[in-house]
Amino acid sequence: MNFRDSLNEAQYAAVTAPDGPSLVIAAAGTGKTRTLVYRVAWLVEQGVDPNRILLLTFTNKAAREMLDRAHALTGGGVSGMLGGTFHHLANRLLRQHAREIGFGHDYTILDSDDAKKLMKSCIDELEIDDKHFPKPQVLLSLYGLASGSQKPLDDLAYDWFSEAPIDIGNVLKLRDHYTKRKKELNVMDFDDLLLYALKLFQTSEYVRNLYQDRFQYVLVDEYQDTNTIQAEWVHLLAGKHKNLMVVGDDFQSIYSWRGADYHNFLSFPKRYPDTQVYKLETNYRSTPEILEVANACIKGNPMQFQKTLHAVRESIAEPTLAMLRDGDEQARYVIAKIEELKRKGTKLSEIAVLYRSHFHAMELQMALTHARFPYQVTSGIRFFEQAHVKDACTVLRLLENPADELAFKRLLEMFPKLGPKTADKIWKKLGSRFEARTPEAHAKLILALPAAAESIWKEIQPVFLAYDKENLSEDPGEIIYRFNKAFYGEYLVETFENAKHRQEDLDSLIDFTARFESCADFLSEMALLTNLDSEAETSPAGQDGVRLSTVHQAKGLEWKAVFVIWLNEGLFPSAKSVEQVGGEAEERRLFYVATTRAEDRLFLCCPEVRRKHDGGVIFYEPSTFIREIPEHLLKKERGFF
């Protein structure tokens, strides 16, 4: 393979870097993924066993893309290489060694919805009835931050609630209780996966040696988004061979609210004194006038590796700043521009509308539907977190983990006359455990059920018992199918008005299970996967449509034309973020990410007012980020409706 001809100077240097620690500072659109993929190919060509290469990413999408590309580039020469998200690797190791840290190997992974529910019941159990006590969601963020940053909870809590009269003692007590409950239920939340994986490495010499020996080369994508745990874990993973290559861009660090600390990235050379540094600044994606806007907007941010995007492309058009009246006019403006682009030959799938928060897209979604424009939303609600999908998986979860109280209660609460209180009583009566595979457990349960639920249970009991009898532990789809046939299909129709649509979801869920080797595999995956349609998007069948996405979810992607909507003070930058220390700088980086997604055309949209549902209006100033861009870089437009 000719590496020289496929790469520019800086890329080539990084790809062929000598052993030892190396830091690749890769600005937006400079071929970061390409560099990583070629690095893998290079290593393999040097005779490194792919089995001994580890590639860590943050998202499933990034992992899949890199593995695919590496595969294609080497003609299948990288099979055996381990590549995936931090959470995936953590899960993989923990499944094998969970006992060493006091869990069963059959632990369940809580998604955020489960975690919220469990947190709520913890609050009830501690009888905290303070009206002003923070909501489960808030507490989870706080605990997650403490876990990810490895900082003491009390310090963080004092800062977090400095202006609210919150009993910090309760906040601390609650975390201990929550931790204890998770152990009892044999469940881990997302933060736990990372935390316990690190703990495993710190406490078990055997495990540490096993993987330190194995991983001769460790590559980390988006290193600026690592938190303390991840950085420490990476440090240990590469601890023996010390061939650690991290790639990232401090300008694109946008996850500090979940503990990401780009100082890991900035201080990498300090931590590893013999680090080789490579800087990629040649941008292949965008026109010079788009890059000028991007460079201008990020320049003022404090504490960063200075770098400037150099364009290689020809000019096309100045980015447009559109001043609009309200959300409706904004929607009409966007649609009119999309029509114009389409007439000039841009495919709809090459156009994206980006925004700070999901609800910012509401008017636009309605207008697009009305105008019969095909569009695809990278949705806020994750496929696997929808109520009916979670309902359908309760049986499986119980079969796999008899201590899964959340699944048990979720299942029982679908029955008539059975609410939270009764479900709790029954769970306790059964000794906080339900061995769903044994007939004895079912007999005991039936005695405890209200009369109305009894007959329903008798319908679904065979589904549970078939698991061992018919050896279904490798066929998650079959269990879901039978549960649906025995009970859930009917329940769906009685409960939801859009039952048909939800039934279709379940059908595709059953199809989706086919790719998994076991129920345990499937359950882990569905907690760690974001969306079912993520692969529909890469498949050729993915139909033509405008992409609607949050900026966070757009990271790493690119489109010919990009619209950024609701660029208003309080919305983007979001008011809540700006309150936090370093919040505005992070929002600015987010805006930088948004602008650097565009290849040819960039439209910045800035309405004046937002209409509330009650008919009132709120005035919004244009975003600081707009005002920071020198005027001559933008072409100004007004609404025309």
Place this chain on the structure above:
DNA sequence: GTTTCGGTTCTTTTT
């Protein structure tokens, strides 16, 4: 004592 239903309010970002 519980469940269920209907009305109200509010949306940050993700593994």
Place this chain on the structure above:
DNA sequence: GAACCGAAAC
């Protein structure tokens, strides 16, 4: 939407 709250219904 969906999460929360209060009141009616069982």
